[in-house]
Amino acid sequence: MGKNIADFGFSQLTSTMPFAAITKEIEAEYAIPISEEDLAASSMLNHAQRSAFNKIMQKINANVPAAFFIDGPGGTGKSFLYKALLATVRSRGDIALATATSGAAASILPGGRTAHSRFKIPLQQEINSTCNISKQSAISKLVQLARLIIWNEAAMAKKYAIESFDRLLKDLLNSDSIFGGKVIVFGGDFRQTLPVVRKRQREDYISASLVNSYLWPHLEKIRLTENMRARLDPSFSDFLLKIGDGTEPTILDNKIKLPSSMLIPFIDDTTSLNLLINTVYPSLFDFLTSSSAVANRAILSTTNETVQEVNQILIQRFPGQETRYLSFDQTLDPTKQADHGDFLNSIQPPGLPPHELILKPMCPVILLRNLNPAQGLCNGTRLICLNFDKNIIHAEISVGIHIGKHVFIPRIPLHSSNDESYPIPFKRTQFPISLCFAMTINKSQGQTLDFVGIYLKEPVFSHGQLYVALSRARTSANVKILLRSVTVHSTETSYTRNIVYHEILAAAADT
């Protein structure tokens, strides 16, 4: 599974520290495995990655304040660079904290946690919101010891979250310097999806973005440009960049034309969806023998409804005996239970597992909560189910550094979010997982997949979605898209909407 700091002869560090400082969090950081692959990454960097690596390591070595933003289109090796930095710093016996905006992006980094859970950043941020960490806390000690803090997918974070992180570090470290004088590496790509905002208005996305923060001018920008994911298919790489930059010409009704080689022909809804499913998953029996090969395939779609539609079809076709788990849904106000119980069973609020969870041995699922980040169980971790008990599911992690690890998933109470479209506050007791033959485009951000199906029953509805979906694959031959025909004229089935907020890209390019 790899080495940890102790294997590099630094175990004495913990024994020379004051006892009070040897907190659970610090021990957990020292126990993070350092894989041979990540250690070797620093010798495999391309020219721009190497220059970034050297610049950042120089600040760490000199122990001087620095705040960077690694800016690069999808696939240019931002995560690869973070892994090289984390492995290098950790192998010297130092602490490097790995965080990301989303659980899925955090799960890609060894020891990764969401920045919100690591720094107790309030989920509903306002201007001047503060993190809930005292100077005497374990996390405060961890921050003081950290030589490097990485925040991946920062373009997806609300500026107020990053501003409250800045205030937290200044407070914990008694410093007026930006981020308390630590070496901080943010990274992301403003071509990809932006922070989730309630009203989904263009101006709300723009004002919530880090590029509109007082911090943005203080971050030293480092640009990566070579698409390492799609380097074997340069014309695909160029096409992706045009989609991301919004420079692919719009032809019909403000839509772009997709290459016919990437399209699943539209015949009718059912036939074409079947074609897409059979192309992405030609043999579901393969799951029974090779969990990792098939775990790297997925159908991506825009909404939870279309994702569920595909997952339900696939679990029915999946071989094996099904186990059915029904959730127990309770209104927070017990007097409302009788009126709303059945209704709650019928709804599927974002972020909650379904009321009816149908699973089979070896089927792929995704975790919806941070259960135990140190053990690889983050919101976004993908798993393969093994055995089912009444209140526990035995599963195996199928991607990332904890791949192959056997884990147990408990049934737990989960609260609905404060979403206006679901006005009755309630809790659902269910396993915090959902099937992941299909997942939302937003959940796939940060992942490299062997084969990607894109199901656009409705066109994309926000900035960067089409780009994120397309850029998960390494070659154009490994992407198939199904566009639903809105009219009977089948010629229109090769056109789709691409939403790009040029003002965000312009602000991000302006250093």
Ligand SMILES: Nc1ncnc2c1ncn2[C@@H]1O[C@H](COP(=O)(O)OP(=O)(O)OP(=O)(O)O)[C@@H](O)[C@H]1O
């Ligand atoms: N220097 C390198 N040598 C070999 N492979 C590399 C190198 N840099 C990146 N890669 C590979 O290219 C793929 C994309 O890299 P990575 O996931 O780090 O990109 P990214 O910029 O983080 O992408 P995204 O923005 O989509 O999350 C990965 O499979 C990674 O292992």
